Amino acid sequence: MGEVLKVSGLNKHFALFPGPKVLVGCQDVHLVLGRGEFVGITGRSGSGKSTILKCIYRTYLPQSGHIWYDSARFGSLDLAKASERRIAHLRRQEIGYVSQFLSVLPRITAREIVESAMLDDGLDLPQVRQATEKLLAHFELDCSLWDVFPQTFSGGEKLRLNIARAMAKKPRLLLLDEPTASLDHESKARVKELLVKLKTEGTSLLGIFHDLEFMDGVCDRVLAMSAGRLTAQNLR
Amino acid sequence: METNEGAVLSLQNFRKQFGSGCEKCADLDERHLQRNYCPNCRTTYACADLSLDLYGGEILGVVGESGSGKSTLLRCLYFDEEASSGEAFLQGYKSGQVNIFTETGQQKRYIRNYHLGMVYQNPYMGLRMSFSSIGNIAEKLIAAGGRSVDAMTGRAASLLHKVDIPPYRFLETPATFSGGMQQRVQIAKALSNNPPILLLDEITTGLDLSVQAKVLDLIKGIQRELRISMLVVSHDLAVIRMLAERTIVMLDGKIVEQGLTDQVLEDPQHPYTQKLVQSLL
Ligand SMILES: Nc1ncnc2c1ncn2[C@@H]1O[C@H](COP(=O)(O)OP(=O)(O)OP(=O)(O)O)[C@@H](O)[C@H]1O
Ligand SMILES: Nc1ncnc2c1ncn2[C@@H]1O[C@H](COP(=O)(O)OP(=O)(O)O)[C@@H](O)[C@H]1O
Ligand SMILES: [Mg+2]
Ligand SMILES: [Mg+2]
Ligand SMILES: [Zn+2]
Numbered sequence: 001m002g003e004v005l006k007v008s009g010l011n012k013h014f015a016l017f018p019g020p021k022v023l024v025g026c027q028d029v030h031l032v033l034g035r036g037e038f039v040g041i042t043g044r045s046g047s048g049k050s051t052i053l054k055c056i057y058r059t060y061l062p063q064s065g066h067i068w069y070d071s072a073r074f075g076s077l078d079l080a081k082a083s084e085r086r087i088a089h090l091r092r093q094e095i096g097y098v099s100q101f102l103s104v105l106p107r108i109t110a111r112e113i114v115e116s117a118m119l120d121d122g123l124d125l126p127q128v129r130q131a132t133e134k135l136l137a138h139f140e141l142d143c144s145l146w147d148v149f150p151q152t153f154s155g156g157e158k159l160r161l162n163i164a165r166a167m168a169k170k171p172r173l174l175l176l177d178e179p180t181a182s183l184d185h186e187s188k189a190r191v192k193e194l195l196v197k198l199k200t201e202g203t204s205l206l207g208i209f210h211d212l213e214f215m216d217g218v219c220d221r222v223l224a225m226s227a228g229r230l231t232a233q234n235l236r
Numbered sequence: 237m238e239t240n241e242g243a244v245l246s247l248q249n250f251r252k253q254f255g256s257g258c259e260k261c262a263d264l265d266e267r268h269l270q271r272n273y274c275p276n277c278r279t280t281y282a283c284a285d286l287s288l289d290l291y292g293g294e295i296l297g298v299v300g301e302s303g304s305g306k307s308t309l310l311r312c313l314y315f316d317e318e319a320s321s322g323e324a325f326l327q328g329y330k331s332g333q334v335n336i337f338t339e340t341g342q343q344k345r346y347i348r349n350y351h352l353g354m355v356y357q358n359p360y361m362g363l364r365m366s367f368s369s370i371g372n373i374a375e376k377l378i379a380a381g382g383r384s385v386d387a388m389t390g391r392a393a394s395l396l397h398k399v400d401i402p403p404y405r406f407l408e409t410p411a412t413f414s415g416g417m418q419q420r421v422q423i424a425k426a427l428s429n430n431p432p433i434l435l436l437d438e439i440t441t442g443l444d445l446s447v448q449a450k451v452l453d454l455i456k457g458i459q460r461e462l463r464i465s466m467l468v469v470s471h472d473l474a475v476i477r478m479l480a481e482r483t484i485v486m487l488d489g490k491i492v493e494q495g496l497t498d499q500v501l502e503d504p505q506h507p508y509t510q511k512l513v514q515s516l517l
Contacts, residue, residue, distance in 0.1 A: 058499060059498045
């Protein structure tokens with residue numbers, strides 16, 4: 001099994017403005033994600049989990065370390081140093097990010113959110129219309145919600161839409177930052193099914209979860225973090 | 237020089253100064269400048285040697301405090317004012333081989349009419365308030381070579397429809413419209429010649445929130461459907477976050493930081509950006 005992602009010696013700290021105080025985000029992180037693998041990360045709040053994911057997505061610029069990613073388009077490249085243009089391309093085509101919150105334009109409907117994700121991929125409109133409806137139905141978003149602005153959606157509906165948007169691109173790598181926090185049991189089970197389905201379709205996943213029971217059925221490995229460092233390579 | 241690969245607009249060492257400059261400030265030596273101003277010769281360096289690339293289909297955000305040179309940048313690109321020095325290349329114009337700043341007045345008008353659209357912060361700058369809404373758009377279409385009245389009227393009507401102006405108001409002058417409607421007529425006008433590049437200056441400033449949302453929504457929709465590249469200037473970081481994939485941060489006529497928008501906002505590297513983000517988010 002080849003590697004999709006290989007993080008080595010990753011350091012990220014934050015210099016707080018103003019003044020000399022420095023906060024540790026993550027320190028000397030090493031991790032490997034095999035192709036088609038699903039790796040979970042767990043740990044206390046503030047331990048640096050999101051920092052790792054955001055460095056990979058390049059929302060944060062790491063101070064040092066390498067994030068080797070095996071891209072379909074560019075081959076192996078270091079996400080810590082790749083150009084903005086390449087990162088922007090990868091975000092459109094290969095790497096998805098699902099956070100707990102859905103940030104959307106106020107007046108864009110659920111349908112348009114998923115459509116625009118696919119239009120980025122260069123599909124034409126009739127194809128996109130059809131694929132969008134299929135995906136929304138698959139995520140059991142009631143069709144009465146398709147043309148509604150998602151501001152008013154429940155937490156679970158927003159999350160499912162969020163994952164639908166990420167899935168629309170069939171990402172090579174999907175980063176999940178606590179997508180199941182605040183979901184009820186039923187919704188969690190649905191998300192779990194969908195993640196398993198994505199995995200079987202070839203997506204590699206790296207996700208932050210608090211819920212060990214949730215990870216039990218889906219994650220190949222679970223890593224633990226504490227005070228900015230990975231402390232255990234496999235909890236399972 | 238020429239455009240970088242994939243860039244529809246490539247700007248290199250662009251300078252705009254108000255004043256003649258002197259031997260002390262000519263090389264922008266910071267020791268002789270107070271921010272963007274030389275007290276010795278009273279020259280303001282509104283844009284002090286900027287370089288940037290705008291890529292096909294992308295929205296590039298430009299943020300920075302009042303007076304940092306954002307509007308000057310757009311006005312010079314649209315030839316409302318003359319650049320003092322530097323080069324700009326458009327992929328679609330003479331294959332990106334020619335510095336548009338040194339073209340003739342006639343060529344500049346051509347570039348303006350065929351390659352660029354501009355939406356000003358102040359609708360009075362971009363619209364003729366004594367013309368009807370349709371007339372405003374027809375004016376731009378005529379400048380871009382339109383001849384057939386029927387075709388132009390049809391195109392104007394479909395653009396106004398696109399920006400949600402009700403048909404029964406097409407013949408009214410924009411002077412009677414609300415601020416948000418005026419901005420939408422400006423956007424329709426800027427789109428009328430199918431420009432590959434749109435320049436937008438503070439287009440939501442002064443509009444109330446629900447109207448802002450409508451204008452932002454329109455911009456996003458235009459980018460999604462027409463894949464026009466846009467340079468979006470805004471004070472409002474929330475606007476930039478919603479619209480721009482990449483962002484540049486300006487201070488005293490210079491670019492102090494640029495990056496992917498979420499990175500610039502969540503992990504700013506320059507002290508000025510850190511301050512900006514903290515005070516405005
Ligand atoms: N015609 C002019 N004559 C002299 N100075 C000028 C002129 N136009 C602009 N400036 C100066 O150039 C600098 C940049 O002005 P500009 O209008 O580009 O700022 P801006 O970033 O758009 O600000 P704002 O956010 O307030 O719109 C300022 O110091 C301004 O005073
Ligand atoms: N953008 C940021 N600016 C400053 N400090 C940050 C930023 N992001 C994270 N941190 C700090 O880094 C540490 C790790 O945070 P984070 O990775 O979000 O933790 P987790 O996701 O494990 O709860 C915390 O001390 C947090 O305050
Ligand atoms: Mg977190
Ligand atoms: Mg201005
Ligand atoms: Zn001087």
